[in-house]
Amino acid sequence: xxxxxxxxxxxxxxxxxxxxxxxxxxxxxxxxxxxxxxxxxxxxxxxxxxxxxxxxxxxxxxxxxxxxxxxxxxxxxxxxxxxxxxxxxxxxxxxxxxxxxxxxxxxxxxxxxxxxxxxxxxxxxxxxxxxxxxxxxxxxxxxxxxxxxxxxxxxxxxxxxxxxxxxxxxxxxxxxxxxxxxxxxxxxxxxxxxxxxxxxxxxxxxxxxxxxxxxxxxxxxxxxxxxxxxxxxxxxxxxxxxxxxxxxxxxxxxxxxxxxxxxxxxxxxxxxxxxxxxxxxxxxxxxxxxxxxxxxxxxxxxxxxxxxxxx
Amino acid sequence: xxxxxxxxxxxxxxxxxxxxxxxxxxxxxxxxxxxxxxxxxxxxxxxxxxxxxxxxxxxxxxxxxxxxxxxxxxxxxxxxxxxxxxxxxxxxxxxxxxxxxxxxxxxxxxxxxxxxxxxxxxxxxxxxxxxxxxxxxxxxxxxxxxxxxxxxxxxxxxxxx
Numbered sequence: 001x002x003x004x005x006x007x008x009x010x011x012x013x014x015x016x017x018x019x020x021x022x023x024x025x026x027x028x029x030x031x032x033x034x035x036x037x038x039x040x041x042x043x044x045x046x047x048x049x050x051x052x053x054x055x056x057x058x059x060x061x062x063x064x065x066x067x068x069x070x071x072x073x074x075x076x077x078x079x080x081x082x083x084x085x086x087x088x089x090x091x092x093x094x095x096x097x098x099x100x101x102x103x104x105x106x107x108x109x110x111x112x113x114x115x116x117x118x119x120x121x122x123x124x125x126x127x128x129x130x131x132x133x134x135x136x137x138x139x140x141x142x143x144x145x146x147x148x149x150x151x152x153x154x155x156x157x158x159x160x161x162x163x164x165x166x167x168x169x170x171x172x173x174x175x176x177x178x179x180x181x182x183x184x185x186x187x188x189x190x191x192x193x194x195x196x197x198x199x200x201x202x203x204x205x206x207x208x209x210x211x212x213x214x215x216x217x218x219x220x221x222x223x224x225x226x227x228x229x230x231x232x233x234x235x236x237x238x239x240x241x242x243x244x245x246x247x248x249x250x251x252x253x254x255x256x257x258x259x260x261x262x263x264x265x266x267x268x269x270x271x272x273x274x275x276x277x278x279x280x281x282x283x284x285x286x287x288x289x290x291x292x293x294x295x296x297x298x299x300x301x302x303x304x305x306x307x308x309x310x311x
Numbered sequence: 312x313x314x315x316x317x318x319x320x321x322x323x324x325x326x327x328x329x330x331x332x333x334x335x336x337x338x339x340x341x342x343x344x345x346x347x348x349x350x351x352x353x354x355x356x357x358x359x360x361x362x363x364x365x366x367x368x369x370x371x372x373x374x375x376x377x378x379x380x381x382x383x384x385x386x387x388x389x390x391x392x393x394x395x396x397x398x399x400x401x402x403x404x405x406x407x408x409x410x411x412x413x414x415x416x417x418x419x420x421x422x423x424x425x426x427x428x429x430x431x432x433x434x435x436x437x438x439x440x441x442x443x444x445x446x447x448x449x450x451x452x453x454x455x456x457x458x459x460x461x462x463x464x465x466x467x468x469x470x471x472x
Contacts, residue, residue, distance in 0.1 A: 254368070268467065269457045270457075275458070
């Protein structure tokens with residue numbers, strides 16, 4: 001359209017022109033905002049990666065033994081109730097969680113409830129993740145959604161009646177689950193609270209190191225005091241600072257070093273599921289965070305609980 | 312002449328068969344001895360590693376780069392022996408060896424090789440004498456131990472450590 005064109009002065013045309021300039025301005029604003037948003041997202045992904053490590057999401061959701069793709073699920077998790085198969089949690093829209101909103105993801109970790117309202121089994125340690133902050137959960141999702149998607153369908157769990165009835169999980173939750181974000185203890189130092197958050201909310205160490213009752217609930221009176229039949233039927237030692245039956249002889253340097261390398265004070269090096277925790281999680285954290293965890297764990301009540309299996 | 316040849320052949324066959332039986336008996340007799348041997352060798356590894364750890368954690372300052380080199384060489388040495396320490400038939404009894412050692416033997420051998428590589432690297436780093444690098448590499452050696460214990464060994468009760 002040229003100047004002097006008879007069309008230029010019609011009211012419709014004025015409106016069109018105004019709209020055009022509004023779009024142009026909005027467009028320019030969007031263009032300016034895009035790098036800032038991209039930067040914010042990149043920061044979230046970066047923070048999320050650290051949370052992902054600290055919370056050790058990858059081993060359960062990756063079928064490493066059969067060379068499965070990262071987070072594509074299918075890892076067999078044998079328990080006394082039967083064998084669970086972890087789901088695909090890549091952002092694949094059909095087989096994974098690609099269609100989930102932030103709220104869906106938060107509800108799964110905080111409450112153990114799926115987007116369709118059904119209840120998860122506690123092999124998914126939402127019982128610990130419930131303690132995570134909203135921000136950490138959001139960042140974690142941003143990171144998971146930045147990873148390659150894998151179109152692998154989920155495998156159904158192989159668990160016996162009546163444990164396969166999901167609605168029974170409502171009862172289980174009433175007995176054994178307390179929902180809610182970690183509340184820092186005001187009387188304790190920032191380092192202690194950081195250690196508690198890393199250990200309880202993210203590292204979910206208690207899920208393996210606390211004995212469970214017949215219904216699979218954690219025995220709160222023996223928190224971290226070891227389990228003779230931990231995950232995959234393996235024993236997990238007492239890691240309370242009890243002198244004779246726990247790690248009472250260790251100091252925070254010993255424990256932080258073990259969380260980095262796997263080496264325990266007697267000269268041995270842990271294997272089994274703990275080696276995986278170290279490789280995928282604690283070995284990748286900062287020294288300061290490992291030290292905070294060590295100090296927190298060594299401040300727990302010492303519980304006399306001997307874990308021994310005849311050789 | 313012919314007769315003696317036949318007898319000779321027969322005796323030879325018997326001898327070969329007997330030797331076979333003896334060899335078989337030797338390999339299979341007392342798997343417990345082999346289990347004990349490898350557990351002692353592993354305890355030795357634990358001793359060297361633990362001395363190195365004490366240095367890496369800063370608990371002692373006594374250790375020199377020459378001791379570090381010697382310990383690293385000892386660990387590299389046993390790493391070469393590990394494959395022979397797990398012959399077939401030593402998977403039961405007083406052992407914490409997992410059956411995966413024999414089922415996924417190539418992975419097991421690769422884990423032994425990795426210990427050889429990381430400890431050889433430690434010996435090299437120790438020649439340079441850079442303290443931070445030595446400490447870092449000691450951690451890598453420990454991770455090589457754990458890299459094999461994870462798939463191939465049952466957890467040990469702390470009391471037996």
